[in-house]
Amino acid sequence: xxxxxxxxxxxxxxxxxxxxxxxxxxxxxxxxxxxxxxxxxxxxxxxxxxxxxxxxxxxxxxxxxxxxxxxxxxxxxxxxxxxxxxxxxxxxxxxxxxxxxxxxxxxxxxxxxxxxxxxxxxxxxxxxxxxxxxxxxxxxxxxxxxxxxxxxxxxxxxxxxxxxxxxxxxxxxxxxxxxxxxxxxxxxxxxxxxxxxxxxxxxxxxxxxxxxxxxxxxxxxxxxxxxxxxxxxxxxxxxxxxxxxxxxxxxxxxxxxxxxxxxxxxxxxxxxxxxxxxxxxxxxxxxxxxxxxxxxxxxxxxxxxxxxxxxxxxxxxxxxxxxxxxxxxxxxxxxxxxxxxxxxxxxxxxxxxx
Amino acid sequence: xxxxxxxxxxxxxxxxxxxxxxxxxxxxxxxxxxxxxxxxxxxxxxxxxxxxxxxxxxxxxxxxxxxxxxxxxxxxxxxxxxxxxxxxxxxxxxxxxxxxxxxxxxxxxxxxxxxxxxxxxxxxxxxxxxxxxxxxxxxxxxxxxxxxxxxxxxxxxxxxxxxxxxxxxxxxxxxxxxxxxxxxxxxxxxxxxxxxxxxxxxxxxxxxxxxxxxxxxxxxxxxxxxxxxxxxxxxxxxxxxxxxxxxxxxxxxxxxxxxxxxxxxxxxxxxxxxxxxxxxxxxxxxxxxxxxxxxxxxxxxxxxxxxxxx
Ligand SMILES: Nc1ncnc2c1ncn2[C@@H]1O[C@H](COP(=O)(O)OP(=O)(O)O)[C@@H](O)[C@H]1O
Ligand SMILES: [Mg+2]
Numbered sequence: 305x306x307x308x309x310x311x312x313x314x315x316x317x318x319x320x321x322x323x324x325x326x327x328x329x330x331x332x333x334x335x336x337x338x339x340x341x342x343x344x345x346x347x348x349x350x351x352x353x354x355x356x357x358x359x360x361x362x363x364x365x366x367x368x369x370x371x372x373x374x375x376x377x378x379x380x381x382x383x384x385x386x387x388x389x390x391x392x393x394x395x396x397x398x399x400x401x402x403x404x405x406x407x408x409x410x411x412x413x414x415x416x417x418x419x420x421x422x423x424x425x426x427x428x429x430x431x432x433x434x435x436x437x438x439x440x441x442x443x444x445x446x447x448x449x450x451x452x453x454x455x456x457x458x459x460x461x462x463x464x465x466x467x468x469x470x471x472x473x474x475x476x477x478x479x480x481x482x483x484x485x486x487x488x489x490x491x492x493x494x495x496x497x498x499x500x501x502x503x504x505x506x507x508x509x510x511x512x513x514x515x516x517x518x519x520x521x522x523x524x525x526x527x528x529x530x531x532x533x534x535x536x537x538x539x540x541x542x543x544x545x546x547x548x549x550x551x552x553x554x555x556x557x558x559x560x561x562x563x564x565x566x567x568x569x570x571x572x573x574x575x576x577x578x579x580x581x582x583x584x585x586x587x588x589x590x591x592x593x594x595x596x597x598x599x600x601x602x603x604x605x606x607x608x609x610x611x612x613x614x615x616x617x618x619x620x621x622x623x624x625x626x627x628x629x630x631x632x633x634x635x636x637x638x639x640x641x642x643x644x645x646x647x648x649x650x651x652x653x654x655x656x657x658x
Numbered sequence: 659x660x661x662x663x664x665x666x667x668x669x670x671x672x673x674x675x676x677x678x679x680x681x682x683x684x685x686x687x688x689x690x691x692x693x694x695x696x697x698x699x700x701x702x703x704x705x706x707x708x709x710x711x712x713x714x715x716x717x718x719x720x721x722x723x724x725x726x727x728x729x730x731x732x733x734x735x736x737x738x739x740x741x742x743x744x745x746x747x748x749x750x751x752x753x754x755x756x757x758x759x760x761x762x763x764x765x766x767x768x769x770x771x772x773x774x775x776x777x778x779x780x781x782x783x784x785x786x787x788x789x790x791x792x793x794x795x796x797x798x799x800x801x802x803x804x805x806x807x808x809x810x811x812x813x814x815x816x817x818x819x820x821x822x823x824x825x826x827x828x829x830x831x832x833x834x835x836x837x838x839x840x841x842x843x844x845x846x847x848x849x850x851x852x853x854x855x856x857x858x859x860x861x862x863x864x865x866x867x868x869x870x871x872x873x874x875x876x877x878x879x880x881x882x883x884x885x886x887x888x889x890x891x892x893x894x895x896x897x898x899x900x901x902x903x904x905x906x907x908x909x910x911x912x913x914x915x916x917x918x919x920x921x922x923x924x925x926x927x928x929x930x931x932x933x934x935x936x937x938x939x940x941x942x943x944x945x946x947x948x949x950x951x952x953x954x955x956x957x958x959x960x961x962x963x964x965x966x967x968x
Contacts, residue, residue, distance in 0.1 A: 361867055386873070394870035406861040411883045411959060421869040456959040472869065 305336040308479055308512050309358070314372035316357055325583045327353045329536040331372075332610075335480065340506060340513040342527035342544075344520055344559065348580045350536040351516045352402075355482045357382075358514075359399055360389045376480075395425040398473040400483040404465035404490070408457035414468050415453035421475045440471040443508075445501060463494035467501065474509065482514045487522065499525060520563045524548060529616070532556050535581045535591030537607075542617030549644035552611075552619035554598040557637045574636075590621065598623060598631050614646070666951070670944050677940045681933055682724055686717055724933075733934035737926070744934035748916060754824050755915035757831050758907065759900045762838030767896070769839070770846025771889070777847065778854030778885075779877055789847055796844025801903045805837035805910045824913050834911045838903050842896045846889055853885040860884075883957060890954050894947040901939050 316328040327350050335341050343351050356362050358374055360381060374381040376397070381389070398421070401407040409417060418437040422428060428436070434453070441449035444467040457465060466486060473481055483502065487495040503526055506513065515526055523530055523544065530547040532540040532555065540553040551557055558576040578595035581587050587594065593603035600622050602608075611624035622628055632638065641647040708714045712723060727734060733744035770793075777789035820826045820833075857863065858881055866880045905917035912918070916935060923931035955961045 359868055361864055390870045390872055392870070393868055399865075399868040401861055401865060403861060407865045409862040409866065409880050409884070411957065412880070420866075420871070424870050458960045469865070472865070475869075 305339065307334045308337050308377065309335040310373070310375040311354075311358070312373045312375070314354070314357065314374065315370040316353065316362075317368050317370055318362075319366050319368065320584075323584050326586050327536050327583055328357065329583075329586060331533075331536075331538055333531050333538060333541060335512050335514060337512055338510055339528040340515055340526055342515045342517060342523040342530045343533055343538075344517055344523055344530060345533035346559075346576075346580055347518055348583075349533045350583075351518075351533055352484055354533070355399070355484055355514060355516060359393060359397060359482065360384070361399075391425070394421040394478075395476045396478055397480040397482065398476070398478040400466070400469050400473050400481070400486045402485040402488050404462050404469055407469055408465055410457055413454055413456055414460070418453075418468065418472050418475060421472065425476045436475070437471070440475060441468070443474070443505070444468070444471045446471075461494075462490055463497060466490060466494075466498050470498075470501065470505070474505070474511075477509065478511060480514065481511045482516070484516045485518065486515075488517070488519070502526060520559055532559065535586065536583055537591065537620065539592065539621070540617075540619040542613065542619075545644065546614065546617040549640050550613070550617070550647040551633075551637060551640075552613055552617075552624055553592075553621045554596040554623070555592045556619070557598075557633050558595075560640070561634055561636050600628065663952075666948055670948060673944055674937075674941055678725065678728060678937055679721075681936050681940075682721055683717075685929055685933055686720075728937070733937070734930035736923075736931050737928045744930050747919065747931065748934055748938050751914060751916040751919050754831070754913050755904055755908070755917060758834050758838055758904055758913070758915065759897070761831060761835035762900055762904075763842055763893075763897060765835060766839030766842030767846045767889075767893070770843040771850050771886075773843070773847040774850025775854060775877070775882070777851040778858065779873075781855065786851075789851070793844040793847045793851075796840040797848075799840070801837050801840055802906045802910055804840050805834065805907050808833045808837055809910065823911070830911075830913070834904075834907045834913060837907050837910075838900055841899055841903060845892060845896060849889045849892060850885055853888050854881055857881045857884045887954070887958050890950060890957060893950045893953070894943065897946045898943050901942070 311331055311333050314328050314331040315326070318325040318327055331350075331354055333341065343354065345351055353362065357367075357369070358376075358381060369382045372382070376392070381392070384392070408414065415434065415437055418440055419430070419433040422433040422436050423430070426433075437453060438449045441453065446452060446464065446467055452460075457468070460468065470486075486502065487498050490498060499522060502513075502515075506526070513526075515523075517523060527544050529541065529543050531538045532547065532553065534555045540547065540551065540556045542550075547556060548560065551560055555576075558574075561574040562576060564573055576595060581591045581594075587604075588607070589605050590596075590599070590603040590608050593599035596603070602622050608620045608622045608625075610618045610620050612618045613624070623631060633641070638649050641649040642651045644650060645652055705714065712720060715723075724734070731745060733748070735741045736744055736747055773789040773792060777786040780786055820830050824830050854877075858876075863876060863880055866876050871880065901917075904915060905921055907913075908915040908918040909921055916938070919931065920935045922928075923935070
């Protein structure tokens with residue numbers, strides 16, 4: 305499949321009073337046409353910063369690209385001027401934010417807010433733009449869109465507001481849609497509705513999606529591929545099946561073990577011990593080593609490179625090094641691996657790979 | 659909306675009634691009377707004059723009479739200005755004061771907003787520091803110091819504007835208006851700066867940027883209106899500050915305004931003018947606060963609805 309976005313060796317820091325916060329410490333991934341890539345990880349792992357870096361929405365004064373490229377259709381976004389970036393934002397790449405209660409302008413009608421990118425990026429009259437806005441509202445499941453277009457954000461519920469934000473993001477048929485925890489701030493039933501809507505739209509429109517979440521339960525539902533992020537780095541990336549049924553990085557094991565599921569409902573929920581690293585003083589080796597039961601000596605000294613597990617799957621952990629000792633993953637993970645053809649615990653009869 | 663306004667107007671009358679009552683009794687509680695300062699009168703003459711003005715009657719009766727007259731727009735007669743009606747006196751003096759106050763407020767708030775916007779958009783640059791400096795000066799130096807400063811340089815030394823009085827038409831109002839504007843200017847620029855910075859870091863501004871809005875559009879289409887909201891709430895107090903500020907400014911420029919008359923009346927204990935002017939000021943402020951609330955609703959749609967049915 306054609307790559308639409310390529311992030312290569314991205315490093316980014318914030319300059320704060322306390323010092324340099326190395327928020328992104330070498331991130332690599334690509335996004336293919338029409339696919340949905342989920343980025344998962346605890347809060348503070350750098351998911352939002354990564355996507356805001358793609359949109360160039362970080363404060364210019366305090367953030368700095370230290371290294372790497374963000375290639376979009378061959379153009380390096382880190383090198384573009386403000387003006388060039390403004391032509392891309394909202395038209396080619398657009399974004400849905402976490403908290404719909406604060407992401408709409410309270411003093412502007414939602415109609416005007418939806419029409420803004422249309423009027424900006426397309427040569428259409430106001431009347432036409434309004435028609436498009438009404439259609440968009442209908443598309444995201446807003447009842448009576450003609451009447452509601454004249455209302456202000458406070459006249460809508462949280463779920464409705466997120467629908468409006470989605471309508472804004474879709475206004476110009478973007479090639480990439482970035483959704484930064486679009487359901488986290490909503491209550492559970494509304495969460496399900498918005499997810500349903502996103503899946504629905506995924507089928508209707510031909511857009512690549514980067515879906516950020518800290519909730520692995522959501523991932524299986526929406527994503528084609530998953531990137532697991534920790535301490536400003538991607539530690540494992542693969543297809544949904546590979547990440548769920550053949551995970552390799554101890555952090556991914558921890559994340560999967562702490563995911564509530566129906567059959568573990570009675571057991572005590574697992575929580576990864578410790579706290580994420582302080583990115584003011586990032587650790588030398590594997591950032592997860594200090595919290596990991598599987599850390600090797602080298603993990604404390606040298607950051608692991610990516611080891612290829614399959615063509616689509618790689619993980620940054622020394623455990624995959626040929627010289628590494630064989631370790632037994634947690635029981636729940638072994639159980640998962642038993643179902644995956646190609647994993648070392650596979651119990652099925654199909655061929656080794658699939 | 660109509661229901662909301664009716665309710666507000668009703669409360670405005672209640673407020674005014676309470677202020678009138680309080681002012682009346684406060685005045686009565688003060689030692690001295692307009693007549694007592696004229697020590698040449700003999701006790702009998704004093705009694706005659708007191709009777710003439712109704713000052714010999716019990717205070718509740720005086721109060722009732724005063725309030726009845728007030729209801730008809732009659733504020734009584736002045737003691738010092740040959741028995742002229744206080745209402746007429748105030749109306750005569752209203753023009754210059756209103757012009758100064760309005761010009762001062764509009765000028766101050768407009769320039770203050772401009773400075774605040776520049777400071778917020780050019781944060782931590784020489785523009786920001788310059789605007790902060792102006793604001794500190796505006797807040798810490800009283801308006802009468804500016805007044806004398808402006809008067810000395812622009813009028814006495816360079817002779818660009820008249821030194822004082824109200825004889826040269828509009829140009830007479832320029833210096834006093836500028837002096838009055840300094841306070842609102844400082845307040846407005848601080849409010850707008852703080853609020854703009856706050857608003858510019860809010861989620862909906864990030865969303866506006868993510869749509870491809872330019873820096874200008876972000877600042878003026880999205881942020882500005884939201885940053886105005888807290889400023890609107892202090893417009894009432896600002897207007898009140900101008901009233902008291904103009905008392906002094908009118909003295910300095912010898913402008914025959916309501917403030918100048920007020921100060922003179924306090925000197926001579928002219929009870930009815932003090933009462934009348936105080937009540938006029940109160941009424942003015944009550945109306946300003948009401949207008950500010952209406953303005954608030956126009957700027958902020960969230961307020962518009964909570965006021966009642968539209
Ligand atoms: N504007 C900023 N200035 C300084 N540090 C920041 C800024 N934005 C984010 N960070 C830091 O970058 C790290 C990653 O944050 P973020 O990407 O928001 O995490 P998440 O994965 O929860 O989205 C955090 O340690 C955070 O403190
Ligand atoms: Mg985040």
